[in-house]
Amino acid sequence: MTTHDWSIAGKTVLLTGATDGIGLALARELHERGARLLLHGRDEAKGRRLLADLDGDHAWYPADLVSLARVEALTETVMKNEPRLEVLICNAGVYRTELEYSTEGFELTWAVNHLAHFLLVNRLVYLLARSEPSRVIVTASMAHRFTDGIPLEQTVHPTSYDAGEAYARSKGSNIAFTLELARRLEGSGIACGCLHPGVISTKLLHAGFGPGGEPPRRGALRTLRPAADLDAAELHGRYFENDRPTEPAAYTRDPELQRGLWELSERLTGLA
Ligand SMILES: NC(=O)c1ccc[n+]([C@@H]2O[C@H](COP(=O)([O-])OP(=O)(O)OC[C@H]3O[C@@H](n4cnc5c(N)ncnc54)[C@H](OP(=O)(O)O)[C@@H]3O)[C@@H](O)[C@H]2O)c1
Numbered sequence: 667m668t669t670h671d672w673s674i675a676g677k678t679v680l681l682t683g684a685t686d687g688i689g690l691a692l693a694r695e696l697h698e699r700g701a702r703l704l705l706h707g708r709d710e711a712k713g714r715r716l717l718a719d720l721d722g723d724h725a726w727y728p729a730d731l732v733s734l735a736r737v738e739a740l741t742e743t744v745m746k747n748e749p750r751l752e753v754l755i756c757n758a759g760v761y762r763t764e765l766e767y768s769t770e771g772f773e774l775t776w777a778v779n780h781l782a783h784f785l786l787v788n789r790l791v792y793l794l795a796r797s798e799p800s801r802v803i804v805t806a807s808m809a810h811r812f813t814d815g816i817p818l819e820q821t822v823h824p825t826s827y828d829a830g831e832a833y834a835r836s837k838g839s840n841i842a843f844t845l846e847l848a849r850r851l852e853g854s855g856i857a858c859g860c861l862h863p864g865v866i867s868t869k870l871l872h873a874g875f876g877p878g879g880e881p882p883r884r885g886a887l888r889t890l891r892p893a894a895d896l897d898a899a900e901l902h903g904r905y906f907e908n909d910r911p912t913e914p915a916a917y918t919r920d921p922e923l924q925r926g927l928w929e930l931s932e933r934l935t936g937l938a
Contacts, residue, residue, distance in 0.1 A: 672799065674894035675700035678750045680790070682731070682783065683758025685712035687868030688805070691886035692757065697722055699894060704744065704751070706758065731758055731782035733769035734935055741789035750797040753893055754790060756783040756840075757805045761874035765827035772822050772934065775829075779836035784843060785935040791856070798855030801901060802847065803893045806840035806914075808862040808907055809833055809874075815917045816842070818930050833874060839927060841905055841914045846924035848903035857898035861906040863888045 679696055683689040685707035693716060696703055703724040707713045713726040725747070729740035744751070759779045768777035787802055794800040813834035821835045844860040851858060863886075865871065867879035888909055892901050905914040917923055932938035 671897055672894075674753070674890075676702070677752040678702045678704065678748060678797070679753040679755065679893070680704040680706060680727070680744065680751055681755045681757060682706040682786070685709055685716060687870060688863050688866055688882050688885035688889060689757045690716065691882035692755070692889050693720065695883070695886050695890050696894075697724070699890075701753070701894075704748065706740070731778045732774060734782065734785055735769065737782050737785045738789070741786060744790065745793055748793065751790060751793045752797045752800045753803070754787060754794060754801075755803045755805070755889065755893055756787065757889065758783075759805065759836075759870060761829065761833050761870050763829045763873065765824065765832075770934070773824050773827075773832060775832045776821055776836045776839060779833075780839035780843060781931055781934060783840070784931040785937070787847065788932075788935070788937055791851075794856050795854060799898060800856050801893065801898065802844075802856065802858035803889065803901075804840050804844045804858070804860040805863055805889060806844070806860045806905065807833075807837040810838035810841055810918060811915050813838060813917075814915070816923060816927065818926055822930070822934070829874065838915065838918050841918040842920075842924045842927050843931070844905070845903060845914075845919065846928050849924075851902075857902040859892050859896075859901040859904045859906065861888060861892055862908070862912075864908070 679701045684693045684705040697720045704727050706727045708730040717726050729736040762775045766774040768774050816835045816838050841860050847858050864884055865879045866885035871879045904911045
């Protein structure tokens, strides 16, 4: 479906995890479509290479999402430097095979995939509102279906670790967060939605699920569609799988879980 009220050309887009996999392919697609890119990553050399490679009016914003302090610093720099932000794409992600902790002591997969992006979106929401119509795209995964719930305390401070379960909970959190965000942003001029980009050949897929997968460009195009081609009304409050609006697992749609996740995330990030 083509857009009637929205074009990505000339828009300022902050893309997390732009230095590898789907994000790297997406950066190239967005550049081709005429967006101005705020490229995020954690690896300075990769970021500088990408900036030189794209050769446009783009900017590099480094931050290791394992640290909430670094996320705070990133948002401060963006707000200081950037007068506009029309699109925020929360793409960065990890799959950790062993239990590890974020700087603040939370389970790392959940902290990077969900909590860092929760803070990023909430800190940048005023800039997005000032730039409306704007949108937030969250890269989730069909792997959220590999669990049937998010026991919050166990997820943040696990007493045992199952890597697949931790990843599934982090991706379920991406969806529950987006659905709650959509409710809170109703009528604000900021649309938001989330998606599964497909099974894509990247280091994350290979670390968590083995070999195979489609080329990264396929995942990039599935992310580009809600970011660039759908009308706000087609995007808002939806989860997309294989390019189609799809009902995510029941637990992600539970308002009590959505509210509990939001309030916990506010507390852990110091927003409340
Ligand atoms: N691949 C799939 O089949 C698949 C399926 C469903 C959903 N997804 C989702 O798609 C998104 C992109 O993943 P991918 O498959 O493209 O994986 P990838 O190739 O490993 O890329 C992940 C990106 O996130 C960045 N990143 C990871 N940890 C970070 C941290 N602590 N701080 C800052 N940046 C960090 C990476 O930076 P570096 O370049 O420094 O490593 C990289 O740019 C993820 O949200 C993932 O959950 C992927």
